Structure formats: structure tokens, C-alpha cells
Amino acid sequence: MGLRIFSVMGxxxxxxxxRMETIARVSWLPLILSMLASLAAVFAMLSVIAGRLITLSDVPTFLGAQNLVARNAATGFQNDPAAMWAITLASLAAQTLLTASFMAPLIxxxxxxxxxxxxxxHAPFGPDELRYVVSSFFGLLFVGVMVFGPLAAASFYTLKYVAEALGQTLAVFPDPESLHTIEVTKASEQLAEAGRSWIYTRAIPLSGALPAALLFWGILFFHFAPKNRPKAHPVGKMFLRALTTFFVAAGLMLTAYFFFAEMVLTEFRSNMTFLGILSAVGGQFTAVDFSGFLNAFEFLLESPSGRLIFFSIAAFFIVNYISLRLFPYPGVAVCRKSLALGNTLAVSRGWNILRLWVIVTAISVLLIVIQVVVLNQFLLSYILPRVLGLLYQATAVSTKLVNSGETAEWVRPLFVWFWNLTKIGINIVWSFFSFGVVAGLYGRLYRESEKAR
Structure with missing residues (x-):
């Protein structure tokens, strides 16, 4: 049974x-505690970076503190990595537990x-909340960290160690009659002289990128098998399906590569740590000009760094495919009171994965656009300031009539506090709505999984 996009979103x-009243009643306390945890984490990091206690008296705004942490985080991790990681992990744990305390009952x-x-x-934590944490971790982080983490690390270190091995100096005896005539050279130079430099520049980096790309193609090929498409012919046209999924996989990966490669290299071109990582696998990109399609394609074919980025793109698509298949899992686990997958995968079987992607993407874009553009840029930056300004002027004028032509001292502080509390309140109420939408989506996907039985 196909997911009905507008029905699920609606x-x-x-x-x-x-359910706004119930959502607010359940989530307001965890939300406040989560904000306090974020505040504490930011100032704790600033204290580690500065080497002394930093408080609001030193940095009066949370946004300013965040900006300072963003600019100096590398220094903190370099000077005291244990403390920085402890703060980071503690903050993530607090955010996770507090989120679970209201998301599980709402689901x-x-x-x-x-x-x-x-x-x-309300800030409970019991079996339902634990199931929510585990299922969310499994769906979002298990695949990325516990599956592709080792795969990516193995690929990276394989390329790194092979490149290092090829770069090691070797003792060569050019005169076989004399073992005392020694010429110092490199393995990569020997390969180039023998006409086998393609091993170093193409085959080795391709050994990491090609399997990931083929794996993504294979995933699409088997995902759209006839058994996963209710109206498809039982036998199906295997060659046509293989050809179609090949072009789709290649198109997605190449488009993402050409979109991200220039951005990534431009961002990290001056980052010596990143340059060191790329140089460890034979990175050559400083002379690459991304002014056109052919140059970017040449970078992919000629540079090991280009293929390292292409591997990351392929891994990104695989991780997101599996995460999308497991997206309904938190709803299923919480509502069934079990960590068994149940019919989680049935929700995104066949063409349903595209429908689910449309649903998740559309809801995410809608929530972001309304909060960022409609509320904060249009309503709170354009409409309400003008309305509040008129009210302020009217109030100021009325106090002058009874205060010998002087504006009362309480007018400006009153409006400043009222305006800031209004902005905070609107964003918090929208957060409540967003929590409810996500919980509603998980609840509906759980019922869709039950229908699949």
C-alpha cells in the first residue's frame, strides 16, 4: 500500500x-532545561578555552558566547581535548534525554x-523514553558511526598507508654488477618510469571510491525489485532496471560531487590539518581550477583527493538511504513497546521510499521556512516592530500629557521587555508546534507499519 503524501503530511x-495545549504542557520544562544545558555547555567551553571561569558578566549575550566558541573551538580542543570532549558529550547526552522525555509520550x-x-x-525517563533514545540512535547514528565509521576509517587508512608505502624511499641498485652503486629513489617514481603510475594516481584511490559507488547502485537495484513493487510484473525487466538504477545512482553521485567538491576544497584550502589529511593519501588539488565542468571532472579522474571526496559522496547517499528506511523506527519502537523492527522497513518499501522522502523533506522545509523567513524575518523584523513602534509613540505621548511634557521613565523599559518576551514566546510556541508535527508524523508512520501486516 502506497503512502499518501498529503494525508500523512496533513x-x-x-x-x-x-494538540498544542498538551504539547506545551509536556514539553515546556524539558525545553527550558535544554536551553539551560546549552547555555552551560557554551560557557563551560569558553572557560576551558580562556583558562579561567567565563560568565555572563564577561560575555553578556548567549549569541556572542556561541560566536566566540565557534571561532576558538580548535584552540580549546588542542589545549585541553579531554575537557572539551567531556563538555560536548555531556551536552549531547542532556539534550538527548530531555528530548526523549517529551517526544516519547507525544508519539x-x-x-x-x-x-x-x-x-x-513533566520530564520523565522510563522504558518508553529509553526505547526512543535507542531507536533514534540506531536510525540516525548506528549506520553512520557503527557501520560506515569503520568502513570510512578502513578506506582512509588503507589509502593513507598505501600512499605512505609508495612514498617510502627504497634502495635501488642500477648496476647489477656492483652492489656498492646505490641510487635513492621512491616507489612512485619507479612506477612512473615503468609506465605504471596509473596504479598510484588512479587504481589505489579508485579502490575506495568504486566499491562505495557500486554498493549504492546495488542497493537501488535490489530496492526496486518487482517483489517490492506491488503492481510490477513478478519477473520484471532486470536489464532495464539495472540500466535505470545505474543512471540514477551515477546522476545523483556526480551531481552531488560537482556541487560539493568546489565548496569543500574552497572551504578547507587554507586549513593545514585538512591539507595534511589529503596529502597523506596523495592529495593534489591546489592547482585545480573549478571554473568549469571539465576541470572538476578532470580533478575526479586525476586526483586521489577527488576520489576521496567522491567516496564520501557515495557513502553519504548510502547512509541516508538506510536512515530513511529506518526513519519510522522510533515511532514503531515507542508505540509497540519493543525495540524489534516489526514492519518498519515495510513503510518505505519500493516506491514508498520516494514518497517518504518527499514527506520528510516537505515538512522540514515548511517548518524551517516558516520559522526563519515568515516569523523571524517578516513578522518579527518587519510587521510587529512597526506596530509596536506606533504603540510606543502613543504611550509616550500620553505620558507627556500628565508628566509636564516628559516621557515617563517606565515606558521604554516596559516596551523593551515586552518586545523581547514576545519574540521569545513566538519562537517557543513554534517549537511546540514543530515537536507536535514530528510526533504526529511518527505516530502516523507507526499506524502505516501496522497496516502493512
Missing amino acids: EALNFGGR RYAGLGEKPAPGVL
Whole structure:
């Protein structure tokens, strides 16, 4: 059964809007605690970087503190990596546990109709919350860290060590009659002299990029097998499916490569750590000009660094494919009270994976655009300031009439506080709505998995 895109999106948005009171009641305390945890983590990092205690008296704004951390984080990790990593991991753990404390009951409400317990102080952590944490970690991080982490590390170090081996100086005896005539050269130079430099410049880097690309093609080929498409012919046209999935996989990876390669290399061109990593695998990119398609394609064919980036692109698509297949898993795990996959994969079988991608992408873009553009750039930066300005002028004028022509001292502080509390309140309310939409989506996907039985 195919996912109905507008039905699923509509139910998720409807849940976020109609259950706002319950969502706010359940999530306001964890949200505040999460903000405090973020604040503490930022100032703790600043203290580590500065080597002394940094407080709000030193940096009066949270945004300013964040900017300082962003600019000086490398220094902190270099000087005291243990403390920086401890703060980072503690902050992530706190954010995860607090998020689970309200997302798990909201998902059960959306999926099963079980209304959260009454009261306004909620920050529970029990079996449901633990299942949410584990299933979310499995879906988002298990594949990336525990599966592709070792794969990416193995590929990187394989390329690194082979490149180092080829770069090692060797003792060559050009005169076989005299073992005392020694010429120092490099293995890569010997390969070039023998006409086999392609081993160093093409075959070795390709050994990492090509298997990842072929794996992504194979995933698409088997994903769209006839058994996964209800209306497809049982036998299917294997050659046509192989050809179609090949061109789709190649098109996606090449498009992403040409889009990201220039951006990545431009960003890290002056980063000596990144240059060192690339040089370890034979990176050659400083003379590459990305002014056209052919130059970028030449970089892919000629430079080991280009193929390292292409491998990353292929791995990115594979990780995202598996993450999308496992996207309904938190809803299934929480509502079924079990970490068994159940029919999680059935939700995204066949063409449903494209429908699910459209649903997730459309909801994400909608929430981001409304919060960033509509609320913060249009409403809070253009409309409401003008309305509030008129109210301020009217209030100031009215106080002058009874205050000998002077504006009362309380007017400006009152409006400043009112304006800032309004901006904070609007963004918090929108956060509540966003939480509800995500919970509503998980609840609906759980019911879709149950239908697949």
C-alpha cells in the first residue's frame, strides 16, 4: 500500500496544531532545561578555552558566547581535548534525554491516542523514553558511526598507508654488477618510469571510491525489485532496471560531487590539518581550477583527493538511504513497546521510499521556512516592530500629557521587555508546534507499519 503524501503530511500538521495545549504542557520544562544545558555547555567551553571561569558578566549575550566558541573551538580542543570532549558529550547526552522525555509520550499520543499524564511538570525517563533514545540512535547514528565509521576509517587508512608505502624511499641498485652503486629513489617514481603510475594516481584511490559507488547502485537495484513493487510484473525487466538504477545512482553521485567538491576544497584550502589529511593519501588539488565542468571532472579522474571526496559522496547517499528506511523506527519502537523492527522497513518499501522522502523533506522545509523567513524575518523584523513602534509613540505621548511634557521613565523599559518576551514566546510556541508535527508524523508512520501486516 502506497503512502499518501498529503494525508500523512496533513495528519502530522494537524496533530501539531490541534494538540498544542498538551504539547506545551509536556514539553515546556524539558525545553527550558535544554536551553539551560546549552547555555552551560557554551560557557563551560569558553572557560576551558580562556583558562579561567567565563560568565555572563564577561560575555553578556548567549549569541556572542556561541560566536566566540565557534571561532576558538580548535584552540580549546588542542589545549585541553579531554575537557572539551567531556563538555560536548555531556551536552549531547542532556539534550538527548530531555528530548526523549517529551517526544516519547507525544508519539504514543499521536500513534495510539494515549494522552500524557496530567500536570504541568513533566520530564520523565522510563522504558518508553529509553526505547526512543535507542531507536533514534540506531536510525540516525548506528549506520553512520557503527557501520560506515569503520568502513570510512578502513578506506582512509588503507589509502593513507598505501600512499605512505609508495612514498617510502627504497634502495635501488642500477648496476647489477656492483652492489656498492646505490641510487635513492621512491616507489612512485619507479612506477612512473615503468609506465605504471596509473596504479598510484588512479587504481589505489579508485579502490575506495568504486566499491562505495557500486554498493549504492546495488542497493537501488535490489530496492526496486518487482517483489517490492506491488503492481510490477513478478519477473520484471532486470536489464532495464539495472540500466535505470545505474543512471540514477551515477546522476545523483556526480551531481552531488560537482556541487560539493568546489565548496569543500574552497572551504578547507587554507586549513593545514585538512591539507595534511589529503596529502597523506596523495592529495593534489591546489592547482585545480573549478571554473568549469571539465576541470572538476578532470580533478575526479586525476586526483586521489577527488576520489576521496567522491567516496564520501557515495557513502553519504548510502547512509541516508538506510536512515530513511529506518526513519519510522522510533515511532514503531515507542508505540509497540519493543525495540524489534516489526514492519518498519515495510513503510518505505519500493516506491514508498520516494514518497517518504518527499514527506520528510516537505515538512522540514515548511517548518524551517516558516520559522526563519515568515516569523523571524517578516513578522518579527518587519510587521510587529512597526506596530509596536506606533504603540510606543502613543504611550509616550500620553505620558507627556500628565508628566509636564516628559516621557515617563517606565515606558521604554516596559516596551523593551515586552518586545523581547514576545519574540521569545513566538519562537517557543513554534517549537511546540514543530515537536507536535514530528510526533504526529511518527505516530502516523507507526499506524502505516501496522497496516502493512
